[in-house]
Amino acid sequence: MWWPVAAGVAVLTVPLAVAVAERLWRRPGPREPGFWALARAVGGRCHVRWGREQSPVVRLALPGEAEGRIRAVAGIAGRARIEARAYLPRTAGITLRVHRPAARPLRWRTPNLVAWDGWAPPGASVEVTDGRRLEVLLEDGRLEGALEAGLVGDGGREVLVAGQVLRLAWDGAAGETAGDAAERLGSAQVAALRELVAVLADAPAADDPGPCAACAQDLDDDPWRCPGCGRPLHRGCRELLDGCANRLCAETADAPPGPRPD
Numbered sequence: 001m002w003w004p005v006a007a008g009v010a011v012l013t014v015p016l017a018v019a020v021a022e023r024l025w026r027r028p029g030p031r032e033p034g035f036w037a038l039a040r041a042v043g044g045r046c047h048v049r050w051g052r053e054q055s056p057v058v059r060l061a062l063p064g065e066a067e068g069r070i071r072a073v074a075g076i077a078g079r080a081r082i083e084a085r086a087y088l089p090r091t092a093g094i095t096l097r098v099h100r101p102a103a104r105p106l107r108w109r110t111p112n113l114v115a116w117d118g119w120a121p122p123g124a125s126v127e128v129t130d131g132r133r134l135e136v137l138l139e140d141g142r143l144e145g146a147l148e149a150g151l152v153g154d155g156g157r158e159v160l161v162a163g164q165v166l167r168l169a170w171d172g173a174a175g176e177t178a179g180d181a182a183e184r185l186g187s188a189q190v191a192a193l194r195e196l197v198a199v200l201a202d203a204p205a206a207d208d209p210g211p212c213a214a215c216a217q218d219l220d221d222d223p224w225r226c227p228g229c230g231r232p233l234h235r236g237c238r239e240l241l242d243g244c245a246n247r248l249c250a251e252t253a254d255a256p257p258g259p260r261p262d
């Protein structure tokens with residue numbers, strides 16, 4: 001008779017599994033006031049997207065016709081991660097990932113994104129698709145400070161420059177709700193985005209950037225074609241950005257709400 005044992009195991013483990021799953025990700029609801037407080041603090045607007053699992057998105061204008069968007073995603077160990085993106089009017093000509101504490105290189109993502117030992121902020125790791133382009137960008141002495149601003153605070157901190165997208169991903173504190181983390185971290189993220197946008201806007205244009213909107217490299221044989229806007233991206237680049245790189249496209253990870261679905 002095995003089934004009484006199986007039933008007993010289920011009675012003991014199912015509630016535990018449910019409790020663990022609930023702890024792992026508290027859904028950020030539209031009633032969390034932190035997103036609205038952040039929107040007021042940074043002069044942006046707060047949008048609530050359709051679907052229960054969606055985080056509100058704070059949108060704001062950045063210098064040089066860049067657009068900023070901030071939302072919460074599920075981070076590690078039940079923490080909220082606050083993601084602030086800037087969609088740039090032109091490509092930075094590079095994919096660059098800086099992470100503190102130092103992290104292992106990402107695999108199976110953007111082609112040629114590899115660890116770089118040329119320069120790194122203290123305690124951080126750097127991966128880049130084009131070291132020579134990064135050296136050109138670093139000739140503007142403000143870039144180091146702007147990257148440092150993108151890594152301030154405790155917890156995991158990542159700065160990603162991916163062609164026309166800039167993304168800061170900062171881990172919230174243990175036990176902090178997504179709205180509280182957004183309110184606490186969002187203003188510093190906006191300040192860092194402003195610095196980075198300004199440096200990249202003044203950088204010399206990349207010569208002859210390739211067609212991938214995320215990394216500005218040539219495409220391979222089997223790119224992903226965005227179902228929203230038709231633009232091609234490397235499949236790994238799509239995965240890295242969790243969607244399209246075109247700020248006008250509904251397939252971006254943090255697209256503002258469209259018309260209500262039928």
Ligand SMILES: [Zn+2]
Binds near residue numbers: 110214216217234
């Ligand atoms: Zn790419």
Ligand SMILES: [Zn+2]
Binds near residue numbers: 227231245252
């Ligand atoms: Zn698209």
